[in-house]
Amino acid sequence: MSKLPLFIVTGASGVGKTTVMRELRTLMPDFVVFSTDNDNFGSTAAKLEYQDRYNILLHCAHAVAESGRGTIICGTFMPWDAEKCDAYAAFSEICFINLHCDDSTRNQRLRTREDRAIWTDELLREHEQFARWLLDNAATAYHPPMPTIDTSHTLPSEVAMQIREYVLASWVGVLPAGT
Numbered sequence: 001m002s003k004l005p006l007f008i009v010t011g012a013s014g015v016g017k018t019t020v021m022r023e024l025r026t027l028m029p030d031f032v033v034f035s036t037d038n039d040n041f042g043s044t045a046a047k048l049e050y051q052d053r054y055n056i057l058l059h060c061a062h063a064v065a066e067s068g069r070g071t072i073i074c075g076t077f078m079p080w081d082a083e084k085c086d087a088y089a090a091f092s093e094i095c096f097i098n099l100h101c102d103d104s105t106r107n108q109r110l111r112t113r114e115d116r117a118i119w120t121d122e123l124l125r126e127h128e129q130f131a132r133w134l135l136d137n138a139a140t141a142y143h144p145p146m147p148t149i150d151t152s153h154t155l156p157s158e159v160a161m162q163i164r165e166y167v168l169a170s171w172v173g174v175l176p177a178g179t
Contacts, residue, residue, distance in 0.1 A: 001095045002092070003065070003090065003091055003145065004059070004065040004068075004070060004091060004092060005091060005092050005094070005095055005170055006061050006065075006068070006070075006071055006073070006091040006094045006095070007066055007070065007071065007072040007073070007095050007096075007097065007098045007163075007166075007167050007170070008073045008075075008077050008082070008095070008097070009021070009024075009073070009074040009075075009092060009096075009099060009163060010071060010072075010075065010077050010078070010096055010098055010099070010134070010146075011076065011098050011100055011125075011131070011134065012076070012100075012104040012106060012127045012128075012130045013076070013100035013106075013127055014109040014110040015099040015100055015105070015106060015131070015151050016072045016099055016101070016151040016156060016159060017035075017075060017076075017104025018035065018037065018065065018074065019156045019161065020099065020151075020156050020159050020160050021033055021035055021073065021074040021078070021133065021135060022156075023156050023157050023159070023160035024072055024074070024160050024163060024164070027157075027160050027161070027164055028072070028164055028167070030069060030070070031069065031070045031072050031167070032060075032061070032064045032069060032070070032071045032072070033071075033072045033073075033074065034057050034061070034071065034072070034074070035073070035074050035075055036050070036053055036054065036057065036073065036074070036076065036077055037075055041056075041090075043088070043155060045113060048160055050078075050081070051081060053086060053103035054081045054084070054085055054111070055063045055084075055085045055086055055087070055117055055166070057073055057089075058085040058087040058088060058090070059085075059086065059087045060088070061073065061091075061100075062090040062091070063085040063098045065090065065091070066120070070167070070171060072163070072167065077096075079094070079096070079142060079143075082094050087178065093139070093144065095125065095144060095146075095166075095167075095170055096142050096146040097134075097147055097149065097166060098135070098138055098146050098147065098148040098165055099133050099147050099148075099149055099151050099159065100134065100135060100149070100150055100151065100152075100154040101150060101151045102152045103128045103131070105118050105151075105152045105153075106127065106128075107119075107124050107128075108132065109161050110124065110127070111171075119158060121136065124143075134148075135148060140168070144161060147166060149154070149163065167176040
């Protein structure tokens with residue numbers, strides 16, 4: 001079997017990755033959609049370092065690919081995290097998609113989340129810098145270059161549709177007709 005691409009929806013905290021993930025599961029039932037957050041790992045999450053989670057997720061995605069299906073992983077995941085995984089070479093390419101929103105929207109979202117107590121001014125600034133880094137490096141640190149979808153004023157269902165269009169455009173021609 002030929003290698004399949006893997007899709008990773010990334011971005012700073014508060015841009016809408018978890019919300020969009022729920023939309024993608026409904027919109028793309030032929031794809032498996034995972035999260036890097038605790039919902040995939042249950043009580044085991046506290047016992048795992050992030051790199052271990054990434055490694056497990058890539059192994060799961062590879063198992064899904066062996067059945068001819070695609071995987072989308074949602075979470076803050078960087079190319080160098082993927083490159084350290086045992087199953088990295090099992091994919092034809094790893095396509096990242098950046099979700100981004102303006103600083104004031106992201107900060108407002110983070111300050112109203114259940115974990116709002118952790119979002120100090122300093123931590124918010126760090127995420128502003130990280131979000132800027134993603135934008136500044138989307139064309140050079142990612143292969144293929146990483147598209148960005150602005151979630152500032154876009155409904156999650158519309159963001160999911162944009163992700164779907166990108167994924168399906170990359171998926172065309174991957175499998176023979178009738179597969």
